[in-house]
Amino acid sequence: MHENKLGSKIIKGLLIGISILFLFVMLILPLITVFSEAFKQGWEVYIKAITDEYTIKATILTLEATLIAVAVNTIFGVFAAWAITKFRFKGKKVLTTLIDLPVTVSPIIAGLIFILTFGRQSILYPLLQQADISIVYAVPGVVLATVFVTFPFISRELIPVLEAQGTDEEEAAALMGANGFTIFRRITFPHIKWAFLYGVILCAARAMGEFGAVSVLSGHLRGKTNTLPLHVEILFNEFQYVPAFAVSSILVIMAIVILIIRSVVEYKGKKDI
Secondary structure, three states: OHHHHHHHHHHHHHHHHHHHHHHHHHHHHHHHHHHHHHOOOOHHHHHHHHOOHHHHHHHHHHHHHHHHHHHHHHHHHHHHHHHHHHOOOOOHHHHHHHHOHHHHOOHHHHHHHHHHHHOOOOOOHHHHHHOOOOOOOOHHHHHHHHHHHHOHHHHHHHHHHHHHHOOHHHHHHHHOOOOHHHHHHHHHHHHHHHHHHHHHHHHHHHHHHOOHHHHHHHOOOOOOOOOHHHHHHHHHHOOOHHHHHHHHHHHHHHHHHHHHHHHHHHHHHHHHO
16 A cells, blocks of 8 residues: 555656656746847847837737737637537538638648639639739738638637537527527526637637748738738848847737736636536
8 A cells, every 4th residue: 555655656746747847848948048038138139129110010910910810700709609509500510620620721721722812813813903902912811811720719619618508598598588699698608708718818829829821921021911920030030039039028928918817717717617
C-alpha cells in the first residue's frame, strides 16, 4: 500500500514537472523573450515603435476586422446553431460539415480560393469593378478572410449546449402562444449566454492573430491593408528586430487581456451552473 502511494506521488510529481517544463518552454519563455527584445533599446525606442504611423494603422485595421468578424459570426453562429439543434430539415449534416470547413482548410488555401473567386481572372471581377468594389488587395478582402477563418467558433460553442438543453421548454412556450423571438430571449438565450460569450472571446482571439488568409488577400500594402501580424512580419523581414518585437508585444497584451476575460467568463459560467 505504501509502495502504491509512493508510486502515485512519483507519477504525479513527474506529470506536473513535465507540464510545467512544457509550459515554460512553449509559453513563458517566448513571452519573456518578446518583452525583453521589445525593451532591448530602451523605453523611448519601444514607445516610438508602437506609436509609429503604420503601427497605429495596423492596430486600427486589426480591431476593425476583429469587430466585424465577431459581429458577422455572432449572427451566423446563433442562427446556425439554433437551426441545427431546434429544427429538422434536409441538408442538416451538410450544413454542420460546412461549418467545420475553415478548421480543416489551410488559411493559405482559403486566401488563394478568395483570390480566384474575386480576383481579375474571376467572372465576378467585371461586376465588382462596375460597382467600384475592391476585395483582393483591399480592406474588404482582409475582413472577408478574417470572417472566414473565425466563423465556426461561436456556432461550435453553442451547438453542444443547445443539444443538451433539448426542445421541451421552447415547445411548451410555443403552445402557450409565445413567439419565436420571445422564446429565444426568455428561454433559449439564458441557457447559452456563457457558451455564447466564450465563443465570442475565442472568435476575437483568433481574428486578432490571423495571418495566413489575410497575408494572401492583403497584398501587404503598408498603412492600408496590413494588420498587426503582417506588420510584424514586414518589420522582421527588414531586420528591424526591436520594432518587430515591440509591435508583437501589442498582440501579446491583447492575448493576455482576452485570456483574463475568458477566465472570468469560465468562472462566472461554472458559478452560474
